[in-house]
Amino acid sequence: MKDYRFDFHLHSCLSPCGSEDMTPANITAMCALAGYDIIALTDHNTVGNCAAFCEAAKQWDLLALPGMELTCVEEVHVVCLFPDLEHAIPFGDYVRRHLPPMDNDPRFFGPQLLMDSRDQLLGEETAMLAGATDIGIYEVAALVRDYGGLAYPAHIDRDSFSVLSNLGLWDSEMGFSLAEISSRCPPELLQRPDLAGLRFVTGCDAHYLDQISDPKQSMNLSEKSINAVFHWLINSQSSG
Ligand SMILES: [Zn+2]
Numbered sequence: 364m365k366d367y368r369f370d371f372h373l374h375s376c377l378s379p380c381g382s383e384d385m386t387p388a389n390i391t392a393m394c395a396l397a398g399y400d401i402i403a404l405t406d407h408n409t410v411g412n413c414a415a416f417c418e419a420a421k422q423w424d425l426l427a428l429p430g431m432e433l434t435c436v437e438e439v440h441v442v443c444l445f446p447d448l449e450h451a452i453p454f455g456d457y458v459r460r461h462l463p464p465m466d467n468d469p470r471f472f473g474p475q476l477l478m479d480s481r482d483q484l485l486g487e488e489t490a491m492l493a494g495a496t497d498i499g500i501y502e503v504a505a506l507v508r509d510y511g512g513l514a515y516p517a518h519i520d521r522d523s524f525s526v527l528s529n530l531g532l533w534d535s536e537m538g539f540s541l542a543e544i545s546s547r548c549p550p551e552l553l554q555r556p557d558l559a560g561l562r563f564v565t566g567c568d569a570h571y572l573d574q575i576s577d578p579k580q581s582m583n584l585s586e587k588s589i590n591a592v593f594h595w596l597i598n599s600q601s602s603g
């Protein structure tokens with residue numbers, strides 16, 4: 364068994380609010396330099412840069428998971444992780460059909476850049492990724508599981524786009540056993556009775572290269588594999 368440092372909340376230049384420097388090549392290089400072993404790309408409501416991200420990660424010996432930060436109809440953000448592109452892409456197609464029916468305005472929300480793994484611009488995503496989908500928070504856990512992935516609410520300690528800010532409390536009926544907290548989460552928040560029994564991971568939620576912080580957590584695995592990661596997410600506790 365060995366400890367592997369991880370972060371599963373990173374945005375690329377495809378997220379309208381993500382820096383144009385957050386190309387898949389740059390993100391993976393920065394994560395390797397920072398000492399990560401396992402990372403995931405979670406752009407808002409899209410998996411469009413995940414193929415480039417997974418490809419770019421190979422040269423750094425990083426284990427990369429395709430993912431998404433889904434915006435539910437309640438304007439709650441949820442981290443969705445998939446074992447591979449074959450599972451992530453159909454989910455991305457599903458989410459695309461549930462986006463608001465309008466185009467992105469790059470002047471207002473920022474550009475949405477589709478990249479390859481070598482920093483070549485492939486094009487721009489025209490759909491408006493910044494808005495909320497019509498997918499309800501109570502649907503998400505089972506929906507993502509149906510697509511072969513795993514979901515958990517993002518940054519629950521934040522005062523916007525979070526379960527606690529938008530719904531007021533944690534309801535176990537949502538079906539999540541894991542929650543993400545930010546690195547600034549006050550420890551006393553985790554003592555709330557409605558959070559009893561939940562497990563927590565931290566996500567750096569980097570939108571800029573300098574927000575890719577040093578690793579804050581690790582998972583103890585028998586091997587660095589997608590199967591081991593999903594087993595850990597479903598069953599294990601975070602260590603340090
Ligand atoms: Zn978020």
Ligand SMILES: [Zn+2]
Pocket residue numbers: 372374432568
């Ligand atoms: Zn985010």
